[in-house]
Amino acid sequence: MATPIPLRFMEAQARNYRRIWRASAFSNFLNPVLYLTAMGIGLGTLVDAGGNTAAFGGLAYLEWLAPGLLAATGFLSGAGEGAFPVMAGTKWLKTWHSVLNTPVGPSDITAGVLLWISVRLLMVCGIYGVVLLLFGIGTPGGVALAVLPSAYAGLAVAAPMAAFAANLEDDTGLSTMFRFGVVPMFLFSGTFFPISQFPEWIQPAAWLTPLWHGVELARGMSLGMETVFPMWLSFGYLTLWLAVGAWLADLAIRARLVT
Amino acid sequence: MPAPLVAARGLTKKFGDFTAVDHIDFEIQPGEVYGFLGPNGAGKSSTMRMIGATSPIDAGELTVFGLDPREQGRQIRARLGVVPQEDQLDGELPVHDNLYIYGRYFDLKRSEILPRIDELLEFAQLEEKRKAKVEMLSGGMKRRLTIARALINQPELVILDEPTTGLDPQARHILWDRLYRLKQEGVTLIITTHYMDEAEQLCDRLCVMDRGRIVAEGTPRQLIEEHSHREVLEMRFPVGAQADVLPRLAGVAPRQEELADRVLLYVDDADAAMGEVSRRGLVPEATVVRRSTLEDVFLRLTGRTLVD
Ligand SMILES: Nc1ncnc2c1ncn2[C@@H]1O[C@H](COP(=O)(O)OP(=O)(O)O)[C@@H](O)[C@H]1O
Ligand SMILES: [Mg+2]
Numbered sequence: 001m002a003t004p005i006p007l008r009f010m011e012a013q014a015r016n017y018r019r020i021w022r023a024s025a026f027s028n029f030l031n032p033v034l035y036l037t038a039m040g041i042g043l044g045t046l047v048d049a050g051g052n053t054a055a056f057g058g059l060a061y062l063e064w065l066a067p068g069l070l071a072a073t074g075f076l077s078g079a080g081e082g083a084f085p086v087m088a089g090t091k092w093l094k095t096w097h098s099v100l101n102t103p104v105g106p107s108d109i110t111a112g113v114l115l116w117i118s119v120r121l122l123m124v125c126g127i128y129g130v131v132l133l134l135f136g137i138g139t140p141g142g143v144a145l146a147v148l149p150s151a152y153a154g155l156a157v158a159a160p161m162a163a164f165a166a167n168l169e170d171d172t173g174l175s176t177m178f179r180f181g182v183v184p185m186f187l188f189s190g191t192f193f194p195i196s197q198f199p200e201w202i203q204p205a206a207w208l209t210p211l212w213h214g215v216e217l218a219r220g221m222s223l224g225m226e227t228v229f230p231m232w233l234s235f236g237y238l239t240l241w242l243a244v245g246a247w248l249a250d251l252a253i254r255a256r257l258v259t
Numbered sequence: 260m261p262a263p264l265v266a267a268r269g270l271t272k273k274f275g276d277f278t279a280v281d282h283i284d285f286e287i288q289p290g291e292v293y294g295f296l297g298p299n300g301a302g303k304s305s306t307m308r309m310i311g312a313t314s315p316i317d318a319g320e321l322t323v324f325g326l327d328p329r330e331q332g333r334q335i336r337a338r339l340g341v342v343p344q345e346d347q348l349d350g351e352l353p354v355h356d357n358l359y360i361y362g363r364y365f366d367l368k369r370s371e372i373l374p375r376i377d378e379l380l381e382f383a384q385l386e387e388k389r390k391a392k393v394e395m396l397s398g399g400m401k402r403r404l405t406i407a408r409a410l411i412n413q414p415e416l417v418i419l420d421e422p423t424t425g426l427d428p429q430a431r432h433i434l435w436d437r438l439y440r441l442k443q444e445g446v447t448l449i450i451t452t453h454y455m456d457e458a459e460q461l462c463d464r465l466c467v468m469d470r471g472r473i474v475a476e477g478t479p480r481q482l483i484e485e486h487s488h489r490e491v492l493e494m495r496f497p498v499g500a501q502a503d504v505l506p507r508l509a510g511v512a513p514r515q516e517e518l519a520d521r522v523l524l525y526v527d528d529a530d531a532a533m534g535e536v537s538r539r540g541l542v543p544e545a546t547v548v549r550r551s552t553l554e555d556v557f558l559r560l561t562g563r564t565l566v567d
Binding site: 002003005008009011012015016019093094095097098099100101102103104105258259 | 274311313314315332333336337339341343345346347348349350351352356359360361363364365366408409412
């Protein structure tokens with residue numbers, strides 16, 4: 001039986017990845033180790049000493065933080081995994097143009113790359129989850145329940161990032177996007193502190209970000225914390241980002257490759 | 260005659276208001292080497308990309324293997340080999356992996372691809388480079404790898420867009436030799452080039468393309484016979500003297516072309532013409548007698564040289 005065409009492109013991405021998998025997996029592992037050491041042991045001890053555990057649902061800071069960090073990791077990885085392969089394929093190495101001389105078409109490329117990104121995000125978040133367990137944070141079941149929505153939040157941002165990257169003429173727009181879009185979202189979507197710390201009128205702004213929903217889902221599912229919206233709504237919102245993003249990415253990648 | 264492998268009628272490509280390929284007609288038969296000869300910007304690559312079913316057609320009809328690229332692009336591409344003008348190899352991957360990954364796009368099984376890669380590396384004289392990163396290869400090697408890649412699916416038709424541009428003479432000759440071998444195996448080849456010697460050497464039939472149109476078509480010999488004379492007498496006069504000499508050459512040759520640095524006389528008998536020139540008391544600084552080539556055909560048809 002013939003292999004579905006998007007899977008052929010996904011396989012190519014995977015083969016490409018094999019070249020760097022050691023370095024990549026190591027950094028996916030080291031990253032949470034450093035974060036949890038700094039945040040948890042350093043910062044967490046201070047925060048817990050402040051005694052304000054109500055803001056964290058009565059949990060130790062580190063326990064409350066962990067699912068949020070997972071979602072934020074999915075989000076950051078999704079932003080990068082969405083942008084960089086597209087930049088490489090259409091601009092830096094231009095390898096995607098020659099792919100079109102095979103049965104693979106532009107939509108197969110978009111679908112294949114998003115499929116591969118899903119796998120990568122599950123890997124990144126999965127490794128993060130393992131590190132959490134090694135640090136003695138959470139239970140295997142709870143961590144697994146945080147990994148899934150975190151990877152999903154990553155995918156929800158990867159798709160529009162792929163579209164954005166395909167539309168760029170050069171790299172400058174990319175650093176602007178990370179500096180003024182991705183990083184602020186990373187900091188202000190309730191990962192490190194509850195957005196209830198902000199004045200009430202500004203809190204709905206956070207509701208618009210995919211990361212905030214990812215954080216809500218990760219905490220809701222793994223810690224059983226109460227969420228602002230029903231969880232299906234947050235999933236739906238992330239799905240909207242994914243669907244619109246994938247549609248835009250398909251248009252942009254096609255426009256870039258087919259002339 | 261068998262059904263043509265590729266047939267175009269009124270084939271047109273536009274970029275905005277600009278017409279890059281302007282209602283061209285051609286037919287390519289199975290087993291032949293067909294060339295598109297023309298200068299940069301003539302519309303050769305645009306034509307190749309339409310035949311390759313990767314670029315939308317703006318008007319006219321095109322069939323490849325009797326299939327319609329607008330509807331059956333995937334089926335066409337599955338049977339084609341394409342050597343694009345730019346190699347578009349993955350420089351960060353080894354030679355072997357570039358071929359393997361490309362083969363998987365055609366859904367070839369591992370057990371099919373591996374022996375095929377061995378054959379192709381031998382064909383492209385790249386056996387020793389199997390594990391080398393592609394960015395380390397020379398231009399000629401990259402070009403041969405791109406050809407090897409195009410052959411992974413054992414295509415019936417291979418499109419080569421400027422296969423030798425930018426290569427040194429030795430690398431070009433190695434490549435030509437590989438293309439002859441393909442032809443002998445019965446593969447149909449479509450080649451674009453702006454080198455007239457390449458077109459003359461390789462092509463059974465060719466068309467001359469200029470500004471999106473086909474201005475002549477035939478075998479290299481037919482084109483030369485129809486559009487040029489047998490011999491060319493090239494004369495170079497001292498700097499500044501050419502303008503004064505021109506009127507005195509009137510009537511020596513049935514056709515005369517003035518380039519910036521020399522005068523070309525198109526004649527059937529160059530020796531006789533040379534005698535006539537010296538009888539008129541004209542002494543060129545340098546004289547070359549040669550056969551007419553496709554370059555001369557191009558000059559005749561368009562008033563311009565192919566490579567400037
Ligand atoms: N993607 C494109 N967008 C706009 N113009 C293009 C594009 N591709 C080619 N052209 C223009 O079309 C003309 C023909 O180009 P091309 O087919 O590449 O010619 P050739 O291969 O004979 O050099 C050129 O003037 C070129 O600038
Ligand atoms: Mg070209």
